[in-house]
Structures are given as C-alpha cells and as structure tokens.
Amino acid sequence: MIETIYVEDAIKNHPRTKFILKKFKKSRIIAINKYVEIFNKRNQNFRIQKANPNLILAHKKDSFVLPTPEGFGIGSSKNFYFSHMYNCIYDCRYCFLQGMYSSAYYVIFVNFEDFEIALKKTIENNLSSKLTFFSGYDCDSLAFENVTGFAKHILSFFKKHPQFEIEFRTKSIQKEPFLSTKPMRNVILAYSLMPELMSSSLDNKAPSISKRIRVISELASRGWKIGLRFDPLIHGKNWKKLYQELLDNIYNNISLDSLHSVSFGSLRFPKRMFKDIFKLYPNEPLFTGPLSHKNKMISYDIEIEEEMTSFCKNLSLKYVNEDQIFKCSI
C-alpha cells in the first residue's frame, strides 16, 4: 500500500501518470514542482522511509542513457544503462541503493519516450560497436512492472533493433510482458541469485530463490535467453555446500540452451557507502563477516573472493562454456 503519491505538476496530465494513479485509488495525491523537493533531501531517514515508502511521479530531463562503470558487462565492447525508476521495492541488505540516496521513496519517470530517443542517439553514435544495454541499474528492472509497464514499452523498441542486446536484471518473479510476447534473441532476462539460506536473511521483501528458479525455468522453456547473476557472492559457514546446492539446482532445472551468460561478482562497497549503510543497519549479520578495508573499498579479502569465484566458476563449467562466464568487478 502506497499512502502518498507526489506528482510533478508538469506531468500531472501525462497519460502514464493517469495510468499509474488509477492503480492507487486510495492513495493521497500531493502536487509538487520537482521531485527533488521530496527526494534525496538532507536530513531524511532512509530506514524510516523504507518501512513505508511513498511514490513520486516525475519527468526526467537528462542523463537517460549512461555508460556503465568499468568492469560491468557481459561481453559487449560497449555497455550502457538506463533507469526509469530510482529505488527498489525490495530491501536487500547488500544493495548499493541503501547508501546511494538518503530517501527510500520510489521515483518513477513517466516520460518513457525520451528514453527511446536517447537510446536511438546512443545507437547512432556507436554503430560499429557491439552494444549491451542494462535496464534498471538504480532499481530492479521488473519488480514494479505491473505498475509502470516500462519493460513492455522498451521491449517494442528492442524488437525494432535486434542487433543490440538488452538485459533486464531482477529478483522479481514478474512474468509479464514475457509470457505474452514472442521470445527475442537480443533480450536477456538476468536473475540475481544466492543460496536460499543467505537470501532469506538478506533479500528482504524479495521472492524466495525457489520461486525465482521456477520462473527462470518457465521463461527459459518458452525460449527466452537467461542470465544468471551470482552477484554478490556471500561468504559464511558452509558456503561451498550452499553454493554447490544452488548451482546444481539451477543448472538441473533450466534448459541449458537458454543460458546466455553467467556472472559472478564480489561483495564490495565504496568506503563511504559502507559507512552510510552500516550506520543504518549496524546489527546486520552481513557486516559481522570478514569484510575489510582496502583501496577505498570494503570487501572480503582477495583470497576469499578468488576462492569463491573460482569454486563457483569451476562448478558452472560442468554445465556452460567458459566464454559464457563473466566476472563483475565493480
């Protein structure tokens, strides 16, 4: 239940604003000039807001499509991302969004058409390169799909541009618009995964791993390309056993032909971000693990990172080719 929806005056009559507001008939609507009047202001408490987040409908003015940070990608020469939304309906304890904004309210930018214009420009400027676009870097790309309809909208763009890849990265079990659309070769549905035991403690409000695997299996069997994202890898007691069970479970439950790529990423926070997140959740079990400070980053020791990555990679090599495996190093 979203209690309050703030709506920028400029988009109050936008058809998508009306479409979204129809879904929240009981919410209180408050007119605002700019979303920054509410969002990410000083002296906001992320943790308190996260308990009952409100929604902001806004118009995005610029920075629609941006290059991804170095080390983020799945094999293309150039990678870009775009976010129609800031913040996430899930509350995962390792997520960088906790330290990114001081506000936990959801911001939805309703001018989807401007994302398309920016995508076209990016494509025109990079015609000779292999491009991959990532949807939802600042949010989960599908978790709020039943409210926004963004994935459905942007799919039609990529239908017209089959030579460019788009990845939807998610923890959701949202199956639409993929059940009602014919599979597209350039679309990757990428699922973030970790052992159920860890996920049940860390992936607050997100669907269980077993539910995610069921959805992956269903969409894979319909012909959609699947990405498996073990990012971040979480350390702890029996981690080898837990990851072995998880990997075997997934690889034995999906059609391997549908696998586009597998990636592994380490748990890493910029020092400043860690400080903010730790302040919010000082008693969080995740932070009692062997995380240490190195080169302005907080992470597991390099030996742990490498042991976990190579263990999971070696297990995966039984099922997938080496050129399908990537390491996310941001």
Next chain:
Amino acid sequence: MKNFKIKKSSVRWVVALKEEAQVILDHFELKVVNEKTIYPIYKNKQETHWLIISGIGQSNAAASTAYLYLYSEASTYTSWINVGIAGSDKGNYGDLYLVDKISTYNRKKSTFPSTMPKTYLPKMHLFTSDIPISNYSTHELIDMEGSAFFDIASKLTSKELICLMKVISDDPYNDIKNITKKKISKLIKENLSKIIDVISYYERLSEEESQIAEKPKLFYKIKSTWHFSVTQSHRLETLLRRVESFCNKNDIEEKIKGCETSNSVINVLNSKIKNNLVNWSKF
C-alpha cells in the same frame, strides 16, 4: 568511566499558546523548569518530554524551536511536535488534521513533512501566514507558526521525526474574532486521545532510533582503559558493533585483557571479524 545516560524516547513540543498546551502539560505531567528562560519551558520527571510555549508568529516559532533544542539538549533522534489551532473552510470545525504540505507567501517552494503511516487521521496542506486570515477559500489549513517550526526542526532531526497537527478553530461559521482561551483549551482537550495516539508513534520512532545510535556496550569501558585517538575511537566503535553481534561481552573482554595498546585492541577485534564465519542458518 563516562556516566552515559540513556533516555529512551525523546519528544519536544513547540506550542504557540499556553491554552493550547495546558491539556498536554497535564496529561504528560510536565512542570515548568526551575530557571528563568526566554520562553516558558516545561518537562516531565524523566526528561523525555519537553514543551516550549513559543508565542504567536513565525519568528517566535523559529526562535523557540532552536532555543528548546539547545536548552533541553535534544538529540538527532528526538521527535519534534507542533500542535495548535488553525483556520479552515475545508475541514470540520473541531477536528484534528495532520499536515503533509506547507507553504507561505514569502517562499515559492513548499515543504513536505512526512506523516505518520497507517493513520486514520485526515491530512491537509497548511498555509502559514504572518497575519490572521479570515478568507479561507484559497487554502486548506491556515496557521501562523507551522512553516517556521518545520524549517528549524528539519535542521535538527530527520524529517520523518517531525509532526504538525492542527485542530480547526475557526471557519466561515466560527469567526476567528470569537476564539477564546476557554474554547482553545476545549478544542485541544477534545482531540487529546488522537494526539496521544500520534505521539506514541513518534515516541516509538525516537526510541528505536536512539537504540540504533547507542554506543556498543563495551565502548566507554575500553576507552577508559586504553588511550584512543579520534580516528581509533571511530574504528573501535565500528568494530565493537560488528563483534558484539556474534560474540558476548565477557568473551570480548577476555580476548583484549592482555592488550598493551589501543592498536593491539583494534588488532584483536579485527582478527575476530576476519575469522568469523557467519552462520546464516541462525538468522
């Protein structure tokens, strides 16, 4: 060892008139402080609730909020409450409303207090004026202090810990000129149970925030035994928070008792963290 006094919840009230405050003073058993103060200040025995009578107008509201903050040594997890009367032709005479948007003549931009979630209480926008207004048509609620109170309070605490509540005291049928001290007290009294409901939410919030901000149990004891620089103190606090989550106080004390320097205390705690295998089945 520093005598670290933990006050559980912490609430500060800014109220314009004594007549608005009287019911609150009685209910929370607030007594006037035994000192000469610029504005009248009241507090309860436990010093968890403090109330200041600001007088009418934005300058008074701003000054008294800042004054109470300093005088009562409020913290960053203190909840700040403004209760008072307001004019309106949009709501019902005598009803209590929460405020979720504030505007003034002088400022283009509005401000947006967050309100208590899951409440049955109605919400309205507040317009803060420097002069009494009897033409209610262009605004929802009209008062003379709310905007200044919110501006100052939101510099002192998180916006989520600030609450403005208004009881409608005048409208086209109840002339502003006919407001009496007795009527004001009666209007607040009739809404006291609702006000208490709201306050219990802000008390809880403040208490939760204070618990999260509380230093680890061993922090002051360790600091009094070894000398820590400012940077080392921060390091010690963070490490203790992490270690105390999986290791009991006695075990930590046992581990560090042979340490000769603050550096070796930090090294011992670091090594506890480094060797901790999180048991995810426990969470």
